[in-house]
Amino acid sequence: MIRVRNTLAVLAFTTLLGCAVDSPASTPTTQQVNVTLYSTYATQPLTRTLTNHYTDKHPEFSIKVIENSYDDLITQISDGSAEYFMSSYVPSNDDIWAAPIARDGLVLVTHPDNPVSRLQIDDIRDIYSGHTTQWTSLGGHTATINPLTYQTNDDLYREFHRLVMGKQGITSNAQVIPNIQAMIQHVSTTPNAIGYMPLSQVTDTVKRLEIDNILPNQSTVMDNIYPLRITLFVVGREEPPAEYRAFFSWVQSLDGQTIVSQNYVALP
Numbered sequence: 001m002i003r004v005r006n007t008l009a010v011l012a013f014t015t016l017l018g019c020a021v022d023s024p025a026s027t028p029t030t031q032q033v034n035v036t037l038y039s040t041y042a043t044q045p046l047t048r049t050l051t052n053h054y055t056d057k058h059p060e061f062s063i064k065v066i067e068n069s070y071d072d073l074i075t076q077i078s079d080g081s082a083e084y085f086m087s088s089y090v091p092s093n094d095d096i097w098a099a100p101i102a103r104d105g106l107v108l109v110t111h112p113d114n115p116v117s118r119l120q121i122d123d124i125r126d127i128y129s130g131h132t133t134q135w136t137s138l139g140g141h142t143a144t145i146n147p148l149t150y151q152t153n154d155d156l157y158r159e160f161h162r163l164v165m166g167k168q169g170i171t172s173n174a175q176v177i178p179n180i181q182a183m184i185q186h187v188s189t190t191p192n193a194i195g196y197m198p199l200s201q202v203t204d205t206v207k208r209l210e211i212d213n214i215l216p217n218q219s220t221v222m223d224n225i226y227p228l229r230i231t232l233f234v235v236g237r238e239e240p241p242a243e244y245r246a247f248f249s250w251v252q253s254l255d256g257q258t259i260v261s262q263n264y265v266a267l268p
Helices: 044-057 070-079 121-129 155-165 180-189 218-222 242-252 254-260
Strands: 033-040 061-068 084-087 097-110 146-149 193-198 229-236
Touching (some): 033 044, 033 070, 033 242, 044 061, 044 242, 061 070, 070 084, 070 229, 097 155, 097 180, 097 218, 097 254, 146 180, 155 193, 180 193, 242 254
Parallel strands (some): 033 061, 033 084
Antiparallel strands (some): 084 229, 097 193, 097 229
16 A cells, blocks of 8 residues: 655754754854745645744745645656645655645535535535535525536645545536635625635635534544544655755644644644
8 A cells, every 4th residue: 555654743843053062152153044835725825824934933044935736736846846845635655755734624615595504425425426416405495506626636626535525526517616715705605506625714704514413613623523634734755854844843843833723723
């Protein structure tokens, strides 16, 4: 069985300045360090929050963040044009190194006026495979269900497939939405729509659904009760060198996880 090398489970917290040692007093010198960190569109909010907090604490450290689709980033990692990126999906591939940085939930959302408040995972699969097309089948109004999804090169699309669809494909009748912000806008203004997005980015303009009778929130994700849980990773081809390792170590530290927990769920 192919497994991702999740070897950064607990990194020793180090900085580029190294360990403290006894040495004669001297004028301190700080070398500027510049790195580029890539991010999928879905993980961009967390990536920017963490990099901003870290560079505020370490002004000698500059991190340029660039967003791209998951598929393009995997290609860039493979050809060496990118070193590391943040993602909510990781392939089962021995050539990929990955380490967890945060947890989140994958939430099904509808228009606030939709009377349906809960679904089973089988219901979701039937909707997105095209087997269930009417809201009345699920206790809703007499209306055709408008399922919304993301592009196939998106990490959220891949996680949804992994968690919900399995080997079943998504119906060609599903409307493709370009990003999470557009998903929120479309669901909040379309009474018969259903979509999915990270718990961390759900707004009060849409209604989150109970899944298998469990309401998605930070507590149910933290307690491993909510069934559609996702992990955010940093992904690369190999273990990070010092200039990246310092930042990734901080992200997994108590300080970094305190920032994570503001909108996401910290690592256990």
